[in-house]
Amino acid sequence: MLAWLARARTGGLAALVAAIVLLPLALTNNYHYEVAIVVGLNAIVCVGLNLLIGYAGQISLGHAGFYGLGAYGSAILTARYGWPPAAALAASTAGAAALAYLVGRPILKLRGHYLAMATLGMGIIISIVIATEDRITGGPDGMAVAPFTLLGYTLAGERTWYWVVGAALALAVWLALNLIDSPAGRALRALHGSEVAAQVAGVDPGRYKVLAFVISAVFAAVAGSLTAHYAGFITPAKASFLHSIELVTMVVLGGMASTFGAVIGAAVLTTLPQVLTLLKDYEMMVFGAVLMLSMIFLPRGLVPTLAAALARRRR
Amino acid sequence: MSLLAVEGLAKEFGGLKAVDGVSFDVRPGSVHSIIGPNGAGKTTLLNLLNGIYVPSAGRIVFDGRDLTGAAPHRFAAAGIARTFQNLQIFFNMTALENVLVGGHLHARAPLAAAMLRLPGRAEAERGYRVQALELLRFVGIEEYATAPADAMPYGALKRLEIARALAALAGLVLLDEPAAGLNPTETAAIDELIKRLSAGGVTVILVEHNMRLVMGVSDHIVVLDYGKKLTEGTAEEVRNDPRVIEAYLGAAAAEA
Ligand SMILES: Nc1ncnc2c1ncn2[C@@H]1O[C@H](COP(=O)(O)OP(=O)(O)OP(=O)(O)O)[C@@H](O)[C@H]1O
Ligand SMILES: [Mg+2]
Secondary structure: OHHHHHOHHHHHHHHHHHHHHHHHHHOOOHHHHHHHHHHHHHHHHHHHHHHHHHHOOOOOOOHHHHHHHHHHHHHHHHHOOOOOHHHHHHHHHHHHHHHHHHHHHHHOOOOOOHHHHHHHHHHHHHHHHHHHOHHHHOHHHOEEOOOOEEOOEEOOOHHHHHHHHHHHHHHHHHHHHHHHOOHHHHHHHHHHHOHHHHHHOOOOHHHHHHHHHHHHHHHHHHHHHHHHHHHOEEOHHHHOHHHHHHHHHHHHHHOOOOHHHHHHHHHHHHHHHHHOHHHHHHHHHHHHHHHHHHHHHOOOOHHHHHHHHHHHHHO | OOOEEEEEEEEEEOOEEEEEEEEEEEOOOOEEEEEOOOOOOHHHHHHHHOOOOOOOEEEEEEOOEEOOOOOHHHHHHHOEEEOOOOOOOOOOOEHHHHHHHHOHHHOOOOHHHHHOOOOOHHHHHHHHHHHHHHHHHHOOOHHHOOOEHHHOOHHHHHHHHHHHHHOOOOOEEEEEOOOOOOOHHHHHHHHHHHHHHHHOOOEEEEEOOOHHHHHHHOOEEEEEEOOEEEEEEOHHHHHOOHHHHHHHHHHHHHHO
């Protein structure tokens, strides 16, 4: 039982599910639910992004682009083409995956951090296209999004969305933990540990880095699509470079190569600006400072640092 | 019939000819040693033999297939495994997980099945773990199985390198100074390990400075000096070759 609890894939997941189930006890109004839902949606993106940053050792500076593709894909396909929301979600996610593959495939064959540069460009192009193609996307003013309906049932209200996003987050974490604990996940971690030794063991670095990148894009697109339906209205800000930086900061603060760290990082940095409303105008400065300070003082991130401290005390 | 044929292999770094037109054949099932003074090009040669470096000239034919210029993971897939002189351990993993990665080529799982942990995956994972543990026992470090690699002593890490290489179930294993930095007892264990490997039908290429170890286990020895093949032969022939003695003494004199 103890061993079962100590293992991330079982005990950690159980703790996360318990937190999701118990949290509503502390949520007293709709605004609280709203914040919790946004935390959950950001956490889904971060769990995916952490696979790329923490396990494949690559940085994406354009993940908000995939998020935006999911959001605008769903919005456009449902509003302009009358697609059912589930089909729109699947199609825009597949689109994001295909784009990640096309960008990642040639770039991740190279050693080094070229992916950061390529995704930076990709993210900027996506946000410019969204802002300028105003006949389809509504331009800088944004566009309305139809509610999510499935089998005649419409998802509406903060409480319903809380459970949907909570379930989606638990699923995302479960999928990520399973991946990490599989041959493919070990190959990724091995590449991080010693690329040359991993190659000599038969791991094709390009292949596994692309895999992590595509999966991270899928997580971002799904979260983007859910966000669009939940919020009912989207603007290009969600697909912006600044949002990409926020996402990276969440992963770095929470702890690279820690799935639960990604969730914690998303929770801290999503709620912080809400709690300290004074800081709202300086949000980007705060994110910049957090990123810098955590690289200097907590290079491994919150969760791994705390876990190591706890392990030392127990000994 | 040779398992590995190396023809005119060369590698230059800038103007330095680290490996300079080396040719030799490795018979299947043999222990084939490569010796030579520091900087002779032994590690560079091994790096060529599993694709870490692309040769500037020459050919590498393994098991009848020309692998010249292929990526390292292709060499692995062809059946060549390797340990590193300067430890290349996955320090972000446990000892057992290091060995599991060594068996990567035999543990492919469809991605969707792995992520959804479909029935059968858990059992397959258990199977891999049993085999990996078996290898840790084979090299004598099973007590470290669940230890993070960065908490293991040097001698155990040297053996972890070997266990990980063996997990590939490769026909050819390249060992780069497996006894370097080990005490006599540990060295004797490596000696025995190489003999057991060889008895199990694995072909071994051994790079090692410990002459007692080399002379005791080798079927055939190639001597490198300044990137060139100085001579080759049995332990007896090499030991009595005046050029070999001179190369080593010359190197010792130059260092002194
Ligand atoms: N990546 C590299 N770049 C430049 N020069 C290199 C590189 N690798 C090796 N060399 C040089 O090539 C020569 C051969 O080095 P190598 O490591 O192959 O020798 P070695 O026989 O393994 O030596 P040792 O017994 O000390 O391990 C040396 O002069 C070394 O400095
Ligand atoms: Mg060497």
